[in-house]
Amino acid sequence: MARVAFIAHCLLNQNAKVEGGALRPAVWEPVLDLLREHRYAIRQMPCPELAYGGARRFWGVREQFDTPLFRRHCRRLARLVAAVMAQHVDADDEVVLIGIDSSPTMGVEFTCSSPTWSGRPDIGEDDSTLIAESGIFVEELEAALAERGLPLPRRTGIRHWFPDYDPDEERQRLEALLA
Amino acid sequence: MTADPRGRRIAVVADSRLEALLPELRASGFGAIQLPPAGLEPEVASAWLDQVAEHVAEFLRHDYEVVLADDGASEGELRARLAELGAPPLCRYAGMQA
Numbered sequence: 001m002a003r004v005a006f007i008a009h010c011l012l013n014q015n016a017k018v019e020g021g022a023l024r025p026a027v028w029e030p031v032l033d034l035l036r037e038h039r040y041a042i043r044q045m046p047c048p049e050l051a052y053g054g055a056r057r058f059w060g061v062r063e064q065f066d067t068p069l070f071r072r073h074c075r076r077l078a079r080l081v082a083a084v085m086a087q088h089v090d091a092d093d094e095v096v097l098i099g100i101d102s103s104p105t106m107g108v109e110f111t112c113s114s115p116t117w118s119g120r121p122d123i124g125e126d127d128s129t130l131i132a133e134s135g136i137f138v139e140e141l142e143a144a145l146a147e148r149g150l151p152l153p154r155r156t157g158i159r160h161w162f163p164d165y166d167p168d169e170e171r172q173r174l175e176a177l178l179a
Numbered sequence: 180m181t182a183d184p185r186g187r188r189i190a191v192v193a194d195s196r197l198e199a200l201l202p203e204l205r206a207s208g209f210g211a212i213q214l215p216p217a218g219l220e221p222e223v224a225s226a227w228l229d230q231v232a233e234h235v236a237e238f239l240r241h242d243y244e245v246v247l248a249d250d251g252a253s254e255g256e257l258r259a260r261l262a263e264l265g266a267p268p269l270c271r272y273a274g275m276q277a
Contacts, residue, residue: 015185017185025208079226087219
């Protein structure tokens with residue numbers, strides 16, 4: 001039985017982040033180091049925002065992305081990920097999912113939300129908050145897996161953009177997921 | 180948001196080489212895009228390559244450095260997908276001296 005981690009694209013490629021959003025030149029090492037330590041194979045998921053909004057997109061909240069066209073785009077990518085996951089589930093592999101909490105797209109347990117804030121990020125005060133919901137892609141992945149009779153795997157999200165980000169708490173949470 | 184340290188360098192890497200190459204890619208400031216692993220159903224591998232090509236074409240459009248560290252399994256198909264998107268073939272990853 002293999003151990004397989006489906007990870008958000010940007011954990012392996014910080015260039016996929018929104019402009020101003022990368023925290024490292026190349027990869028997010030804390031996660032990759034733990035995956036190696038716990039002998040997980042990596043399956044890099046696509047970045048729905050990069051493919052849709054491009055490399056020069058700016059950031060936004062969940063309400064901005066929650067359009068029928070973006071959901072259709074996410075659904076296409078989610079069906080690909082679900083198909084790969086299904087092969088691993090059929091092989092009795094241990095599968096986990098690591099997204100990006102705070103992301104409007106890749107959030108697992110938290111996503112960012114605002115009823116009003118939108119548009120260019122330098123216009124108006126950013127009043128977005130973190131809410132306990134998934135991002136659009138993760139919702140579509142859950143639906144794509146449900147079509148196959150599968151649940152979302154055990155999962156968590158990286159929280160490096162939380163205002164009170166605690167690397168030790170994150171490491172413990174990841175250790176619990178990967179153990 | 181903060182000053183953005185992204186390296187603007189990306190290696191498109193065969194799954195069979197990813198684990199071995201990751202340390203030097205990190206050290207050289209390369210992010211990675213994973214090519215489809217072996218053993219996928221053909222249509223799934225094809226869909227995986229489609230999204231890789233879309234990501235690569237977008238990075239090339241914005242003058243990111245994108246190189247290929249293949250194992251021979253996907254190079255031809257990737258080149259064809261990139262051509263469909265109007266993007267050139269990728270140069271080979273040259274290792275730590277790059």
